[in-house]
Amino acid sequence: MGIAERKERDKEELRERILVAAKTLFLEKGVEKTSIRNIADLIEYSPGSIYHYFKDKNEIFHALHQGGFQQLMSRMEVLAAVSNPMERLKRMGAIYVDFALENPDMYDLMFIKDAPILHVSNSNEEQWKEGFGTFNFLRSTIKECIDVGHFRGHEEEALSFLVWSTVHGMVSLRIRRRCEVVLAQRQDTIVHDGLNEFFSILDRLSS
Amino acid sequence: MGIAERKERDKEELRERILVAAKTLFLEKGVEKTSIRNIADLIEYSPGSIYHYFKDKNEIFHALHQGGFQQLMSRMEVLAAVSNPMERLKRMGAIYVDFALENPDMYDLMFIKDAPILHVSNSNEEQWKEGFGTFNFLRSTIKECIDVGHFRGHEEEALSFLVWSTVHGMVSLRIRRRCEVVLAQRQDTIVHDGLNEFFSILDRLSS
DNA sequence: AAAATAAATGAACACTGTTTAAAAACTAAG
DNA sequence: CTTAGTTTTTAAACAGTGTTCATTTATTTT
Known part of the structure; x- marks a missing residue:
């Protein structure tokens, strides 16, 4: 049953990566000027994926x-x-x-x-x-x-x-x-x- | 030479109308949520016209x-x-x-x-x-x-x-x-x- | 009436947040 | 090892944004 836990960890890790990327961009250019696509580009994922981890931009x-x-x-x-x-x-x-x-x-x-x-x-x-x-x-x-x-x-x-x-x-x-x-x-x-x-x-x- | 003056007045009047419309919308829904198209709709002009009176949204x-x-x-x-x-x-x-x-x-x-x-x-x-x-x-x-x-x-x-x-x-x-x-x-x-x-x-x- | 000038337009560009059907990746069962 | 079932990821699409610009429309001057 260690696989489910590892997957949970992976998911949490990507969630964290999104947050780190979002924070980086936000500190750089401000919240309004930071787009979901910008965040997605930085973590090298598609914009859509982010919506699997956060309901919307506000939640991030x-x-x-x-x-x-x-x-x-x-x-x-x-x-x-x-x-x-x-x-x-x-x-x-x-x-x-x-x-x-x-x-x-x-x-x-x-x-x-x-x-x-x-x-x-x-x-x-x-x-x-x-x-x-x-x-x-x-x-x-x-x-x-x-x-x-x-x-x-x-x-x-x-x-x-x-x-x-x-x-x-x-x-x-x-x-x-x-x-x-x-x-x-x-x-x-x-x-x-x-x-x-x-x-x-x-x-x-x-x- | 009264025509030029009247045109000047007309121009000033439309400028004022843009400002009134912008203010109305802004008080209603906030600056960020107010688009140039919203303002243009309200005064029944095209979005492009507004740029004859204001350099950009910020200037408004x-x-x-x-x-x-x-x-x-x-x-x-x-x-x-x-x-x-x-x-x-x-x-x-x-x-x-x-x-x-x-x-x-x-x-x-x-x-x-x-x-x-x-x-x-x-x-x-x-x-x-x-x-x-x-x-x-x-x-x-x-x-x-x-x-x-x-x-x-x-x-x-x-x-x-x-x-x-x-x-x-x-x-x-x-x-x-x-x-x-x-x-x-x-x-x-x-x-x-x-x-x-x-x-x-x-x-x-x-x- | 014709030419010149000014004003207004609407389409286009490159963006935005968000949704969604399809594809890919991975896991579990037979 | 293959098949079925999940989960994850994607790309495309939608409706919106600010802004630009060639073109059309309206007005004034000659």
Whole structure:
């Protein structure tokens, strides 16, 4: 009965090859500009074969999407060792920003592009499953901060959204090339400069 | 010599009709899903004709893009009457957010989509001309705040970027449907709730 | 009315995502 | 070892896309 297992492995391997090819092309030329035929050419299969492994183009990029969240989550794991919630919150922001700037196309896919989300909200209920995990992590950290006495006068849910929005805003303006409006000599560092301003604001809100 | 002028007017009128049709379709089904043939059908012209008025599809949406900035700018005009820079900054944020939520597709085109920007940065130098105006307005307001003694310890450029990022982050998460992760009963108000949290943070930074 | 100019057309090109009938490859049973 | 049955892969086809261009149509000038 080892043959069925080997075939299963082969199938999984080709599935993985498709994903690797798709990711390569996507990082090279973007999602929209990458066609099924391009992917097929790269793995030297016919375009039709890809539809035996993925329902449609969206499903391919949704698979990559999930991989991205696993990456981000694994980067967050070091935070378990940070007991001070305020310190953890800041380190979390730094990890988030670094991940986005180091993997702009993946971040784009996860948090900016709209296609993958629509795909998920079609297969109803479990809307953007991956997103919940990361936001819950942020929310619980902020709750800890509030419980310890920080952010007096602020409310958990709205503040969590605000914090997420701030880091998302910075990196997405960068990724989608809206930073040309800031001073030319500051463009390379503006996201980190902005993050530091944000940190010093958070410090002031500590009490 | 009135004939040439009338022809000029006719040409301008058809150009405008293309833009109106393009905008209609775009608001209905999105930029990507709107084809030149769709636009041509709506104005009852052949697809080819459109290329007499616009170089390519990008140029059509770049024209709409410019119109969006004029809209946003005109909303900002009331701020000239607000002498207190801190008050002006907050009202500015509210106008920005309201504009984005009331015209999500236009905002998307202006600040999230990447195609129009690339088009501009190809026709070199004057990169994203429209964006400069709005950001300069924000920067000068924040400079006034600093000059009056607010935001002590913060720096003009990075803080301006941070403030912009915060409001942009909130509305773009909303527009690109990443708000499913916040509590279900808060989703409709979360952007305004977040904005209010932001305002109260700004107040704390006044001194 | 004829010539010149401008505008609009529709067909064509090279793409796209996706479907499907047929072919090839491989496995299992007799 | 051959035959039957599956699974995998393919190539062709469909309906769509942005864009170009020779040709036709309409208008203006001479």
